[in-house]
Amino acid sequence: MRAAVFERFGDPVEVLSVRDVPLPEPGPGQVRVRMIASPINPSDLLVVRGRYGVLPRLPATPGFEGVGIVDKAGPGLLGRWVEGKRVAAINSVGGNWAEYAVIPARQARPIPADIVDEQAATFFVNPATALAMVRHVLEVPKGEWLLQSAAGSTLGKMIIKLGRHDGFKTVNVVRRSEAKEELTRLGADAVINSSEGPIDEQVKRITGGDGVRYALDPIGGEAGTGVFRSLASEGRLVIYGSLSGEPIQIDPRHLISGRKVVEGFWLGHWMRDRSIPSALLLFREIASLIRQGVLSSHIGQSFDLDEIREAAHQADTTARGGKVLLKLLPEDASTASKGA
Numbered sequence: 001m002r003a004a005v006f007e008r009f010g011d012p013v014e015v016l017s018v019r020d021v022p023l024p025e026p027g028p029g030q031v032r033v034r035m036i037a038s039p040i041n042p043s044d045l046l047v048v049r050g051r052y053g054v055l056p057r058l059p060a061t062p063g064f065e066g067v068g069i070v071d072k073a074g075p076g077l078l079g080r081w082v083e084g085k086r087v088a089a090i091n092s093v094g095g096n097w098a099e100y101a102v103i104p105a106r107q108a109r110p111i112p113a114d115i116v117d118e119q120a121a122t123f124f125v126n127p128a129t130a131l132a133m134v135r136h137v138l139e140v141p142k143g144e145w146l147l148q149s150a151a152g153s154t155l156g157k158m159i160i161k162l163g164r165h166d167g168f169k170t171v172n173v174v175r176r177s178e179a180k181e182e183l184t185r186l187g188a189d190a191v192i193n194s195s196e197g198p199i200d201e202q203v204k205r206i207t208g209g210d211g212v213r214y215a216l217d218p219i220g221g222e223a224g225t226g227v228f229r230s231l232a233s234e235g236r237l238v239i240y241g242s243l244s245g246e247p248i249q250i251d252p253r254h255l256i257s258g259r260k261v262v263e264g265f266w267l268g269h270w271m272r273d274r275s276i277p278s279a280l281l282l283f284r285e286i287a288s289l290i291r292q293g294v295l296s297s298h299i300g301q302s303f304d305l306d307e308i309r310e311a312a313h314q315a316d317t318t319a320r321g322g323k324v325l326l327k328l329l330p331e332d333a334s335t336a337s338k339g340a
């Protein structure tokens with residue numbers, strides 16, 4: 001089979017290539033998935049750059065999520081149950097940018113037929129993170145302000161739509177003015193540009209009082225520092241990414257006297273603490289909210305596996321207009337898979 005492979009950490013455009021590699025065989029409790037499509041997420045590119053929290057042994061194939069059809073099951077009941085089904089392939093160790101991937105059977109989630117391949121490919125990482133952070137970690141109450149940076153990201157847009165759906169208000173930080181109109185159309189209550197003045201001053205002008213009680217930041221550096229400074233007394237900031245690669249500056253006096261809380265969130269850890277029934281409930285909630293358009297991803301350009309370097313370049317481009325997808329199955333076979 002063919003797979004995207006890297007032998008050293010570095011710039012994805014330089015180190016990724018497509019190779020013939022042995023077809024993997026599923027072991028006990030595992031299934032093999034014939035991949036249809038997989039998104040290029042920031043976490044995939046961080047792995048290739050060697051800057052993710054957990055790194056694979058090299059050579060490696062990236063890709064934490066995607067959609068495909070289970071073509072072979074290893075020994076075990078669950079694997080046999082999903083054999084032949086179209087599934088969201090949740091690959092916590094990476095390896096989905098390939099024609100076939102082997103994953104634990106419990107991480108192959110059957111996808112309802114009315115959810116198209118593009119949305120099925122992005123079924124898990126961003127939707128589950130948005131729901132987990134907003135409803136389960138911060139538990140943002142109706143009517144409250146939630147501040148978020150990188151609001152024009154795929155995940156940021158989901159949070160704006162969740163705000164509309166759940167009844168909380170969002171104040172959204174972007175770095176390009178062009179993004180403002182789109183986010184307002186999606187339902188953002190306020191959009192500010194980080195290049196138009198200190199984030200905390202802009203936020204406090206909008207929300208009034210001494211700032212916001214709830215905040216999310218996946219950037220770090222100056223933006224993350226501005227988000228922290230926007231917290232009201234007893235405010236809570238969840239950090240879930242490091243897009244700038246820079247640390248956040250926190251004045252201990254603000255943290256102490258204002259009783260503020262700063263914490264990290266990683267979906268992998270959060271899911272490990274879920275019981276099987278609560279994970280099943282989460283998948284049902286995601287499917288329902290994707291159907292309603294709340295947790296659907298805005299999809300941009302698609303690329304064939306052979307175009308892996310162009311795809312990685314596009315995924316890293318500012319204002320690229322939606323999530324970049326890798327197509328891993330020829331068009332005719334992909335059409336036949338719909339409704340599976």
Ligand SMILES: NC(=O)c1ccc[n+]([C@@H]2O[C@H](COP(=O)([O-])OP(=O)(O)OC[C@H]3O[C@@H](n4cnc5c(N)ncnc54)[C@H](OP(=O)(O)O)[C@@H]3O)[C@@H](O)[C@H]2O)c1
Pocket residue numbers: 041042043125126129150151152153154155156175176218219223240241242243244265266267268317318319320322323
């Ligand atoms: N912790 C977890 O478990 C978890 C799970 C899922 C996602 N995440 C994180 O969530 C974030 C968003 O993911 P996504 O898939 O939604 O991303 P995405 O669709 O690829 O969008 C990335 C966004 O970040 C903005 N951006 C990138 N670098 C930036 C910088 N240095 N300063 C300011 N803005 C910057 C881009 O702005 P432009 O539009 O201006 O280019 C773009 O809007 C990522 O950091 C990802 O790693 C974390």
